[in-house]
Amino acid sequence: MIARRKDRLETLRREILALHPSLDVVVKAADLSVTANVFGLYEEIKSYPMQTWINNAGFGNYDSVGHQDLGKIRQMLHLNVESLTLLSSLFVRDFKDTEKTQLINVSSCGGYTVVPDAVTYCAAKFYVSAFTEGLSWELKAAHAKMRAKVLAPAATKTEFGKVANDVEEYNYDRFFGTYHTSAQMAAFLLELYDSDKVVGLVDREIFSFRLCEPQFPYAGNSRHNQKI
């Protein structure tokens, strides 16, 4: 488990061990929005027999393009786009031919539908959806053993709301009304993990979860692809 806050990682580690004492839970504190950290971090952990890699780290931002804080936007792009790409690429490079490996990238329903006042965040999540769907096609075409999958949540009650709005307190009941809990979202992730489908998508209008094939067009066998 990798995240910024060592104390929270240690708390979570103790909670997991209380339920499953035989597990070996390794925690690493790292801020993945600093992309220079990514390569060293991966070197530290790549000798573990990894089977599933989940790129869950990410944050959002609510603001118009003309008003948004560009320092925060850069940090968001480094984390949500660049680090996710580097870690995905490194994991695929080393583990794509290992049995039962999965890469699950957490996108958003905003990575399939653009949402007002969250345009740059949604564009970053379109990146994640397209990258991961494309990778899933690529792995299948190469007869790799790894599978790549996209989880696309809608509103989920976490610290997301506080960070995306730069506020100290955030009330999901007031500002969204309908949302999932993080426990519900973890259960959806496990459904996706267990399935042969590539995308696990929450419908942001009715909050149902469904497993489906890639949503974006793919030019798999077009005669207009580069012929090299």
Place this chain on the structure above:
Amino acid sequence: MIARRKDRLETLRREILALHPSLDVVVKAADLSVTANVFGLYEEIKSYPMQTWINNAGFGNYDSVGHQDLGKIRQMLHLNVESLTLLSSLFVRDFKDTEKTQLINVSSCGGYTVVPDAVTYCAAKFYVSAFTEGLSWELKAAHAKMRAKVLAPAATKTEFGKVANDVEEYNYDRFFGTYHTSAQMAAFLLELYDSDKVVGLVDREIFSFRLCEPQFPYAGNSRHNQKI
């Protein structure tokens, strides 16, 4: 005109002045893949009475996700995603209420359809398409005077092929067969400029150009948007 190579900018400047001697052509040499350059550059030029901003700078990469050169990928993300976002945001901030202003971001048909062996490039162009379409909705909703538009070329005979494949020579006839020239693409850009449509898209199967409305779903008036 902003690009890396001062000598080519000067040559182009002379060519333009030979045709239109009364123009004032300002050139700036800058490598926009170094995102730290963006803010200083924008400060230097923002006092000009800008009317149209075109984010054309960008490069591609052909490789599988597992084999791709991550140094090149980082540089591509910095240029195609981060600098485009920063320059778009700065231009919108200062000029969105100025009459007849346009922001045209150059995406790709690969920003609407994922292409094999160019997954990361396509994902970056999905970002550009979604960001710019979302911005176009946002500007209209705010009754801004600026319009944001997406140009989405298919194969176009430029240095793109050499850079994307890391080769010294690239033969568009051999590797693509069908493609547009940069003069044809410039004419399509002017069609988009003159129109009220948001997207100018080349169909990569039949190489026709069409002007159309945003292609991605937009949750403009969903009751499930954040209520702040």
